[in-house]
Amino acid sequence: MGDDTRAADTATSGPVGSARSLLLTLWGDVVAPSGGRAWLGAVTDAMRALGVAPDATRQALRRLVAQGLLAADRQGRLAAYHATPVAMRRLEDAADRIYLRRPLAWDGRWRMLRLTPAVGDAAARAALRRELSWLGYGQLSAELWICPWDLGARRDTALAKHDATGHVEAYTAALEGDDRDLAATAYELDELAAGHRAFLDTYDAHPPQPPDDRAAFVARLELVHRWRRFLFLDPGLPAELLPSTWLGERAASAFLAHYRATEAGGWAFWDTLARAADPDGHAPRHPVSNLDGPALVADRGPRVAAAPGEAPSDAADDLTSEASAGVATASRQVGAARNRTGTAAADDPGRTEEFLTRIHGGHKVEPADWMPSTYRDLNVRFIEMHANSEIMGALPEREWIARAPTLLRKRSLAAKVQDEVGHAHLIYRVAESLGRPRAAMYEDLIAGRGKFHNVFHYPTRSWGDVACIGFLVDGAAIVTQRALLETSYAPYVRVMRRVVAEESLHYRHGEDIMLALASGTDAQFEMLQEAVNRWWEPVMHFFGTNVPAEDDPMIHWGVKTRTNEQSRQDWIGQYVPKLWDMGIETPDPALAYDPGSKTWTYTEPDWDRLRQIVKGEPTEATATRLYWRQVLHRNHDWVHRIITGDHVPVAA
Amino acid sequence: MPTYEVFGRRKWDAPMEHVGNLHAADHRTALLIARETHFRHQEGVDYAVVRSDHLHRLEDPSLLERRTDITYRLQTGYSGFREKREAARAAADARGRGALRDRPVPGSATKGTA
Numbered sequence: 227m228g229d230d231t232r233a234a235d236t237a238t239s240g241p242v243g244s245a246r247s248l249l250l251t252l253w254g255d256v257v258a259p260s261g262g263r264a265w266l267g268a269v270t271d272a273m274r275a276l277g278v279a280p281d282a283t284r285q286a287l288r289r290l291v292a293q294g295l296l297a298a299d300r301q302g303r304l305a306a307y308h309a310t311p312v313a314m315r316r317l318e319d320a321a322d323r324i325y326l327r328r329p330l331a332w333d334g335r336w337r338m339l340r341l342t343p344a345v346g347d348a349a350a351r352a353a354l355r356r357e358l359s360w361l362g363y364g365q366l367s368a369e370l371w372i373c374p375w376d377l378g379a380r381r382d383t384a385l386a387k388h389d390a391t392g393h394v395e396a397y398t399a400a401l402e403g404d405d406r407d408l409a410a411t412a413y414e415l416d417e418l419a420a421g422h423r424a425f426l427d428t429y430d431a432h433p434p435q436p437p438d439d440r441a442a443f444v445a446r447l448e449l450v451h452r453w454r455r456f457l458f459l460d461p462g463l464p465a466e467l468l469p470s471t472w473l474g475e476r477a478a479s480a481f482l483a484h485y486r487a488t489e490a491g492g493w494a495f496w497d498t499l500a501r502a503a504d505p506d507g508h509a510p511r512h513p514v515s516n517l518d519g520p521a522l523v524a525d526r527g528p529r530v531a532a533a534p535g536e537a538p539s540d541a542a543d544d545l546t547s548e549a550s551a552g553v554a555t556a557s558r559q560v561g562a563a564r565n566r567t568g569t570a571a572a573d574d575p576g577r578t579e580e581f582l583t584r585i586h587g588g589h590k591v592e593p594a595d596w597m598p599s600t601y602r603d604l605n606v607r608f609i610e611m612h613a614n615s616e617i618m619g620a621l622p623e624r625e626w627i628a629r630a631p632t633l634l635r636k637r638s639l640a641a642k643v644q645d646e647v648g649h650a651h652l653i654y655r656v657a658e659s660l661g662r663p664r665a666a667m668y669e670d671l672i673a674g675r676g677k678f679h680n681v682f683h684y685p686t687r688s689w690g691d692v693a694c695i696g697f698l699v700d701g702a703a704i705v706t707q708r709a710l711l712e713t714s715y716a717p718y719v720r721v722m723r724r725v726v727a728e729e730s731l732h733y734r735h736g737e738d739i740m741l742a743l744a745s746g747t748d749a750q751f752e753m754l755q756e757a758v759n760r761w762w763e764p765v766m767h768f769f770g771t772n773v774p775a776e777d778d779p780m781i782h783w784g785v786k787t788r789t790n791e792q793s794r795q796d797w798i799g800q801y802v803p804k805l806w807d808m809g810i811e812t813p814d815p816a817l818a819y820d821p822g823s824k825t826w827t828y829t830e831p832d833w834d835r836l837r838q839i840v841k842g843e844p845t846e847a848t849a850t851r852l853y854w855r856q857v858l859h860r861n862h863d864w865v866h867r868i869i870t871g872d873h874v875p876v877a878a
Numbered sequence: 879m880p881t882y883e884v885f886g887r888r889k890w891d892a893p894m895e896h897v898g899n900l901h902a903a904d905h906r907t908a909l910l911i912a913r914e915t916h917f918r919h920q921e922g923v924d925y926a927v928v929r930s931d932h933l934h935r936l937e938d939p940s941l942l943e944r945r946t947d948i949t950y951r952l953q954t955g956y957s958g959f960r961e962k963r964e965a966a967r968a969a970a971d972a973r974g975r976g977a978l979r980d981r982p983v984p985g986s987a988t989k990g991t992a
Contacts, residue, residue: 641950741962799983802983803979803984807963808967
C-alpha cells in the first residue's frame with residue numbers, strides 16, 4: 227500500500243531529489259553494477275518513471291559530463307553515457323556503505339590518524355577532512371581523527387588523493403575508558419539520530435509488495451536515494467559504541483527489508499528499458515542482488531570467517547582480546563578470501579533480521595545455533611555482569627557473617643552467601659556457553675576490570691544494611707531476574723528458574739531481619755531507617771534510566787523483555803508498601819502512588835552519581851573487597867589446582 | 879553391546895531428566911532407538927544418550943543426608959510472618975508512624991482508604 231502511494235505521489239508531487247542527484251542514485255544503484263554504461267533512451271525512460279522530464283535529464287547528464295563524472299559516446303545515432311573511472315571508484319566505494327556490506331563486529335580498537343603540519347594548505351586540509359568524514363572517521367581535534375574500522379586500502383587511497391601520504395601518522399589503539407563517550411565526542415550522533423528517525427517515519431519494518439515492476443523500480447530508487455543521504459552523516463559505528471537511544475540498526479533493517487521487497491522488480495523494469503534502448507535488444511548483465519557484493523574486510527576473529535550455521539568453536543578466542551590478537555591476525559587472510567567469494571556472509575543483515583523476528587516471536591536460542599555477533603556480544607556482556615554481580619553481591623554480606631547477632635542469623639547469612647556464589651557459578655557457565663572463558667571473566671573481575679551492578683559498590687556499615695540488601699536490593703534483583711525468565715537465550719532461562727526460586731528464600735530472609743528490627747528497640751528501628759535512607763537512591767539507580775523500549779538495544783536484541791521503568795515501577799509497588807506498613811519512611815518526599823494512572827511518581831535520581839559509582843575510581847568498599855579477593859584467590863590456588871587436576875602429588 | 883542411558887527435556891525450558899535405558903551398538907543407533915522407544919508421542923523437545931559406563935553415580939547416599947538442622951536454607955525456615963508484621967505495625971503505631979500505611983498504594987483504592 228505504502229509503496230504504490232509513494233509511486234503515485236511521485237507522479238503528482240515531483241521527484242524526491244534534483245535531477246542530477248537522482249542520476250547519481252540511478253548510476254550507483256543500477257548502471258554501475260551493470261558495467262557503468264547505459265543508453266540515453268533507457269536513462270531518460272528510467273528518470274521519467276522517477277518523475278523527471280527528459281529535458282531535465284539531458285541537462286543534468288551534460289552537467290555530470292562537465293564535472294568529469296560521466297562521459298558520452300555514440301553508436302550511430304544512439305547516444306550512451308558511461309561513468310568515468312573516477313566516478314566508478316566513488317560509486318563502488320559508496321556501495322559498500324549503501325548496501326551495508328560493512329562487518330558488524332568491532333575488535334575494540336580505534337584506528338587513529340594524526341594530521342601533521344606537513345599536510346598541504348588550508349584548502350587541502352579541509353578537503354582531506356571532508357574525505358575522512360565521508361570514510362567514517364570522527365574528529366577529536368583539528369589534527370586527530372579516529373575510526374573503529376580498519377579501512378586499509380580505502381584510507382591509503384584517500385590520503386594519496388590529497389597528497390597526504392607520509393604526512394599522516396596512523397595508530398591503532400585501545401581506549402582505557404568508555405568507548406561510547408569517545409564515540410559521542412568524535413561523531414555528531416544527535417544529528418544522525420534525527421535523520422534515522424525521519425527515515426523510519428517513512429519506512430517501517432513491513433515493506434508492502436509493489437504491484438508491478440515499474441512501482442518496484444520507483445520505490446527502490448527512492449529508497450536508495452533517501453538512504454544514501456545519511457551516509458554523509460552515518461559513520462557506521464558498531465552497536466557497542468552507540469548511545470542506548472540508537473536507531474541506526476532499526477533504520478538499517480528497514481532499509482534492507484524495503485530493498486529486498488523492491489530489488490528484483492526494479493531490475494526487471496530496468497532490464498526492459500535497457501533492452502528497448504539497445505540497438506541489438508540486449509540488456510547488460512548485472513548481479514542478482516546488490517546486497518551480495520564484496521564485503522569490506524576488517525579485523526575479524528575465526529568465528530566470523532566460519533560458514534553460517536557452523537558451531538562457533540573458536541568463539542572463545544574471539545572474545546578475549548590479548549589471547550586472540552594473534553589468532554585474529556592469522557585468520558584475516560582466510561576471512562578475506564571467504565568474503566571475496568561471497569560465502570562468508572559475516573553477520574548477513576538479512577539473516578540477522580530473520581533471527582530478530584524469530585526471537586521476538588518467542589523462539590529460544592541454544593548455544594550451537596547460529597546467532598548474530600552483536601547478539602552474542604550483548605548477551606556475554608550482560609550475563610557476565612550478572613555473574614560478577616552475584617560474586618560482588620555476596621561479599622558485602624560475607625563481611626557480616628561473623629558479626630551477625632545470633633547463631634541463626636550467622637548460619638542463614640552464610641547459607642545465603644553460598645547461594646549467591648552458587649548463582650555466580652551457574653551464570654558464568656551460561657556466559658561460557660557463549661564463548662567467554664570463565665578464567666578470563668574471573669581474572670577481569672578481581673583485577674578490577676569487570677563490571678557489576680552499582681548497588682554492590684557500597685559499604686555495609688550496620689546490620690541495617692544487611693536487612694536492606696536482603697530485602698530492598700534482593701527485591702530489586704528478583705524483579706529484574708523474573709523478567710529474565712523470558713529472555714531469548716535458552717540456557718540463561720533454565721538457570722534463572724533455579725536462581726529466582728532461591729532468591730525468594732533470600733527475600734524471606736531479608737524481610738525477617740527487617741521486621742525484627744522494625745519491631746525492636748528504638749535504636750534498632752533508627753538503625754534500619756538510616757540504612758533505608760542510604761540505600762534508597764542506589765536501588766532507584768539499579769534499574770537504569772528511563773529508556774523507551776524501542777530505544778533499548780537490550781530489548782531490541784531480545785536480552786531483556788521489560789523496560790527499566792517497568793521494573794522500577796514494579797519494585798516500588800511491591801516493596802514500598804511493605805516499608806510503610808512497618809513504619810519505615812522512604813527518603814524521597816515526592817514518592818507517591820497515583821491510583822488513577824496506577825503509576826508511582828518520584829524524584830529523578832541523580833544519574834551523574836550513578837555514573838561516578840560505576841565508572842569512576844573504585845569506591846573504598848570495592849577496592850578493599852577486590853584486594854581480599856585477590857589475596858584469597860592466590861592463597862586458595864591449591865584448591866583450584868586439585869579440582870582442575872593441575873597439581874603435583876606430594877611424595878610420601 | 880553397551881547400555882545407554884536416555885535423558886530427555888519435556889519443554890525447551892525444562893531440565894534434562896532420566897527417562898530410561900537401552901542396548902545399542904553405538905551412540906547413533908542409541909539415538910535412533912531412543913526416539914522410537916521414548917519420544918514417539920511428543921514426549922519431549924530434546925534428548926540425549928550417554929553410555930551407562932560413562933555415568934558415575936553417587937556411591938555413598940549418606941552424602942545427601944544432613945546431620946544438622948538446615949531449615950534456615952529453606953523457605954519453611956522462615957515462618958510466622960503474619961504475627962511478625964502485626965508486631966511491626968504495633969511498634970510503628972507506638973512510634974507515631976502508623977499513618978504511613980494509610981498512603982495510597984497499588985490495590986488500596988478498592989479498600990477505600992483516603
